[in-house]
Amino acid sequence: MKVLITGATGFIGKRLVQRLLQNHIEVVCTGRSLSKLDHYIGRVNILYLDIRDKEKVEDVFKKERPNLVFHCAANTTNNSLRILRRTNVQGTKNVLDACLEAGVDKVVYLSSISVIAGNKEACLNDCLPYKARNRYGRSKIAAEKLAREYRKRGLEISILRPSLVYGERDYHKVSLMVRLISKRLIPIAGRGENEVSLTYIENLIDVMMIAIDKKSAYKGTYIVADKETISFKDLFLYIAKLLEIKKSWFLPDWLVSIFAYCPFVGGYAKVFLENNICSIDRIKNQLNYIPKISLYEGLRRTVDEHKKRYKLKRNY
Numbered sequence: 001m002k003v004l005i006t007g008a009t010g011f012i013g014k015r016l017v018q019r020l021l022q023n024h025i026e027v028v029c030t031g032r033s034l035s036k037l038d039h040y041i042g043r044v045n046i047l048y049l050d051i052r053d054k055e056k057v058e059d060v061f062k063k064e065r066p067n068l069v070f071h072c073a074a075n076t077t078n079n080s081l082r083i084l085r086r087t088n089v090q091g092t093k094n095v096l097d098a099c100l101e102a103g104v105d106k107v108v109y110l111s112s113i114s115v116i117a118g119n120k121e122a123c124l125n126d127c128l129p130y131k132a133r134n135r136y137g138r139s140k141i142a143a144e145k146l147a148r149e150y151r152k153r154g155l156e157i158s159i160l161r162p163s164l165v166y167g168e169r170d171y172h173k174v175s176l177m178v179r180l181i182s183k184r185l186i187p188i189a190g191r192g193e194n195e196v197s198l199t200y201i202e203n204l205i206d207v208m209m210i211a212i213d214k215k216s217a218y219k220g221t222y223i224v225a226d227k228e229t230i231s232f233k234d235l236f237l238y239i240a241k242l243l244e245i246k247k248s249w250f251l252p253d254w255l256v257s258i259f260a261y262c263p264f265v266g267g268y269a270k271v272f273l274e275n276n277i278c279s280i281d282r283i284k285n286q287l288n289y290i291p292k293i294s295l296y297e298g299l300r301r302t303v304d305e306h307k308k309r310y311k312l313k314r315n316y
């Protein structure tokens with residue numbers, strides 16, 4: 001089997017490459033910042049590909065003729081909707097068109113929990129209607145709708161909706177949180193009672209591997225998250241304990257509410273004012289998937305790697 005990955009240079013893509021290689025699967029890695037894949041040179045085929053370039057995407061797919069495509073490439077910032085749409089929507093369309101043209105058997109598309117995160121339900125589930133909280137979420141809704149459309153046109157597409165992903169060598173939100181907690185620069189917002197669902201990277205990669213040959217993965221959509229949810233307060237205190245630093249400090253509710261309306265930090269402050277949890281019942285029931293690594297173990301590994309990285313830098 002030959003597998004092609006878009007976004008192989010990203011946080012999730014790189015971990016997927018590693019796992020596919022461990023399973024002796026032939027991999028074609030595509031992305032733009034290819035130096036991030038230097039340590040895979042000689043073991044995988046590495047190709048420059050900007051998914052906004054329709055012709056190039058078609059050329060690469062026709063030449064490589066993969067059996068399965070993991071479509072991970074996306075603009076994951078909260079840029080303007082116009083910029084996001086070019087990569088996340090038009091880019092996804094280019095990839096799906098190229099899959100049809102090149103006769104790709106299956107596509108695993110990484111959507112996101114953000115496509116339903118705007119719903120007010122206490123716990124998000126796969127039956128809720130589309131509702132985003134931000135521009136990124138809106139672009140992912142448009143891309144997921146496209147994926148469903150191509151499904152109707154005969155392409156086998158598995159749609160996975162991970163909640164916030166964290167893990168070793170992460171450079172996204174959880175990693176930033178660990179860094180800020182380690183420097184005691186971030187307080188626990190309010191009473192910290194709101195809860196969050198996170199996804200440990202290796203649990204997500206397990207699901208992506210299951211999707212390779214599980215037929216039922218190509219129907220519906222599947223929320224992916226760790227088994228446990230955690231309150232923001234417990235999350236901060238647990239990370240602080242792993243970092244062996246003094247307890248975090250608290251910011252009163254009223255001050256957090258004010259921050260929520262400030263430019264730049266507002267989006268982050270709002271996260272702490274709401275529950276951010278989701279149900280993984282569908283993936284459990286339909287794909288028999290139970291996350292192997294607990295949230296606490298995932299966080300321990302993440303913080304351990306952070307500590308090593310930090311110590312290394314300090315020694316140099």
Ligand SMILES: NC(=O)c1ccc[n+]([C@@H]2O[C@H](COP(=O)([O-])OP(=O)(O)OC[C@H]3O[C@@H](n4cnc5c(N)ncnc54)[C@H](OP(=O)(O)O)[C@@H]3O)[C@@H](O)[C@H]2O)c1
Pocket residue numbers: 006007008009010011012013030031032033034049050051052071072073074075076087091110111112113161162163164165166172
């Ligand atoms: N991380 C999370 O918490 C999370 C949660 C839910 C869903 N997801 C979804 O999972 C997927 C992967 O996320 P991630 O965390 O790995 O993101 P990431 O670390 O930001 O990586 C994004 C990847 O997309 C590639 N990319 C961006 N624009 C591109 C373009 N125009 N052409 C080709 N490649 C392009 C980047 O390649 P270059 O850097 O080489 O340009 C990079 O490989 C995304 O679809 C994201 O929406 C992520």
